[in-house]
Amino acid sequence: xxxxxxxxxxxxxxxxxxxxxxxxxxxxxxxxxxxxxxxxxxxxxxxxxxxxxxxxxxxxxxxxxxxxxxxxxxxxxxxxxxxxxxxxxxxxxxxxxxxxxxxxxxxxxxxxxxxxxxxxxxxx
Numbered sequence: 216x217x218x219x220x221x222x223x224x225x226x227x228x229x230x231x232x233x234x235x236x237x238x239x240x241x242x243x244x245x246x247x248x249x250x251x252x253x254x255x256x257x258x259x260x261x262x263x264x265x266x267x268x269x270x271x272x273x274x275x276x277x278x279x280x281x282x283x284x285x286x287x288x289x290x291x292x293x294x295x296x297x298x299x300x301x302x303x304x305x306x307x308x309x310x311x312x313x314x315x316x317x318x319x320x321x322x323x324x325x326x327x328x329x330x331x332x333x334x335x336x337x338x339x
Contacts, residue, residue: 217241217328219311224333227301231337235296237311237330245269248317249287249294250326253307253335263309264296265319274319278304301337308332 223235235251250265264285265274273285282301287294294311312326320326 217244217247217313219313219328219330221309221311221330221333224309224335226336226338229301229303229337229339231301232297232299233301233335235298235309235311235333235335237294237296239292239294239313244292245289247313247315247328248319249285250312250314250319250321250323251285251294251296252310252312252323253305254310254332255307258307260310260323262321262323265321266294267319268316272319274321276321298335301335303337303339306335306337308334 218240220238251263252260253263254260262276266285266287270287282299284297310332311330313328314326
């Protein structure tokens with residue numbers, strides 16, 4: 216079992232940057248592939264980025280490639296999402312998720328554990 220808590224959200228102007236963090240508690244964090252997902256008002260949840268258990272392989276949605284970077288620190292039980300060149304379309308609640316023994320999938324249904332989310336608002 217792992218518990219996830221996101222932080223780092225906030226209000227930023229278009230073109231700005233934010234860094235989201237996800238702190239994990241519980242056992243064997245390194246056994247989990249980690250993902251970031253987001254949900255905007257009135258829209259379905261969508262995949263943003265994922266990282267493999269060892270942190271070597273990453274996977275991004277086309278909409279964030281070149282702007283967002285996912286990373287993890289297994290020694291600190293944490294995963295991060297560096298978001299640059301933010302756009303109003305990035306406004307959403309961002310969720311951290313964990314997939315035991317997973318490869319770092321973009322499919323949300325395979326993730327067993329989810330945080331409560333952190334709000335990101337990008338003003339134009």
